[in-house]
Amino acid sequence: MSGGGAWLARAEALSERLVSVRRRLHRFPELSFEERETARIVAERLTGLGLSCRTGVGGHGVVADIVGDPAGPVVALRADMDALPIAEETGLPFASERPGAMHACGHDAHTAMLLGAAELLTEERAKLKGTVRLVFQSAEEINEGAKAMIEAGVLDGVDEIYGLHNLPTLSAGLTSVRPGPLMGSVDRIEIAVEGKGAHGAIPDQGIDPIVCASAIVLSLQSLVSRETSPFDPVVVTIGSIRAGEANNVIPSACTMTGTVRAFDPEVRRELSGRIERVVTRIAEGYRCRASVTYIRQTAVLVNDAEAARRVGEAIDAVAGADRRLTAAPTLAGEDFSEYLKHVPGCFFWLGSGPERDAEHAFGLHHPRYELNEACLPLGAALLAGIAASRLEEGPLHEPQAAGEGGISP
Known part of the structure; x- marks a missing residue:
């Protein structure tokens, strides 16, 4: 299995492809529960990796499993795909061509990162100690997509789940994570x-x-x-x-x-x-x-404490301990919280801002929001590294013995 630094080196080799798919999605944003073309692109790329996809999951969601050891656990990775009803004002050469719609929250980047992680993990499929489930979700922006995916069975058999969100007020190359409550209801x-x-x-x-x-x-x-x-x-x-x-x-x-x-x-x-x-x-x-x-x-997004610790270790291995900060809690919301009501996991921030003065960058949901594409390889490497390491390390929590809160047979 690739070491932490190797995940990043291999992801950086994919940088051109990651930028290309992200810009394609950015140019043609689709609103919540309208992500037909985005889902088609995702399914096309996953199929090209030799993966079998389920489409139309919970709206236009796409799900695929990368199976290593079929007897091992299942770790899910999630990316959201929808855009916002905002008129873009960036003036970028690949700016939205759909009036009144914009990827002002960076879900185009999240989708590209998970596609990159899929490529990295597929290359290591034979070494995986279990299965990685790739979850491309509709309709996060209207707080309906995760519930629809769960109702469609996306968590069936899943032991843990992980995800990230870009943060333009944090410099690209940095990350932040915290155990317990991270985002508000x-x-x-x-x-x-x-x-x-x-x-x-x-x-x-x-x-x-x-x-x-x-x-x-x-x-x-x-x-x-x-x-x-x-x-x-x-x-x-x-x-x-x-x-x-x-x-x-x-x-x-x-x-x-x-x-x-x-x-x-x-x-x-x-x-x-x-x-x-x-x-x-x-x-x-x-x-x-x-x-x-x-x-x-x-609901309130509550990271499992042990999962957050393991994510921190994976970040240190992939990017270096100096790249990891402690996240401040925020009352911004994320429907990733719905997954965490059912299985343990962790959600963390990935810096996507300029190297200098990121704190003054235009924030999420702003018509002039811009993503520093230097974050794309790191995001892909972290998702792949977290999933592979979690399969390697075993379950987060040992089952309780009878008499210690468990139920006697």
């Missing part, structure tokens, strides 16, 4: 406020839902500042408010949508009831009626 709220329309010059003849909605927005922040411990990170953000058409008319209704993020599962469970209480009672005080639709999307 993601929930959506939809609020409808009903008042009574009237002339804007005669407000006493109406019931103003805009004034009510304004009070609701401000009051929701008290859930963070006055009802949640300062040691429990929580964000409640209203991202859209829609009401009325004319400047001199009080509309009869107002709608709002927002996102709710938390880092503790118990805090997350409590937030829905608290939000409904604040919204409905504030509305009553303003003579309006209000309703809340609370949509749970993805």
Whole structure:
């Protein structure tokens, strides 16, 4: 089996191919659950490596197994494929040719990296101590793809799962990982406020839902500042408010949508009831009626502590210990968390920013986001190295003996 440094040397030899496929995908981005051409390219390349693919998994997902020792464990590697509804402003020669769509989160790079890892691992297939499952996922951006893949059986037989995400505010060549909670839960709220329309010059003849909605927005922040411990990170953000058409008319209704993020599962469970209480009672005080639709999307992303330690060791072997940092927790969300609810694993950051002043680079989801393609070989090498080393090392956790929390036969 290749050593850590050998994975990177071999991945660097693939650099031109990795850049080529990434730019092809970047030029023709596809939104969530529309990744038909992306999936076709992925399947075509995997088939070219002699792998048998399942397509149309959980939308347009593609799954393939690299089987070494069929009696060994199964380690999964995941990449997401979808783009965002953002108009690109980079001016790159391979910029998006599809108006209003852009790979502003780097999923084109993730796909290219996993294809590179597939090539590296296929060359070492005979030495693998088990099976590597390649998971190319649809619809991460709308928090639906992982659930759909799981429902389609992608985790059947899987012992562990690993994935990465590029980070443009971290210089290419660097990585960061942490055990335990890494990314927040993601929930959506939809609020409808009903008042009574009237002339804007005669407000006493109406019931103003805009004034009510304004009070609701401000009051929701008290859930963070006055009802949640300062040691429990929580964000409640209203991202859209829609009401009325004319400047001199009080509309009869107002709608709002927002996102709710938390880092503790118990805090997350409590937030829905608290939000409904604040919204409905504030509305009553303003003579309006209000309703809340609370949509749970993805859980807190919690890395298995032992898996994170092993990923750190693999990073040290492939890239060097000086290339590994400790990741800071963030309330940004990722539906990789759904896989981690079922099997242990680890998700980590891969630097994709400029070598200098990366912290000032345009971030993820920005129309001028740019990926430093120097990160592509390292990403491919890390994915391959992590999977191969995990198969070599054996299970993360020893089964519990009876009397130690296990169940006696």
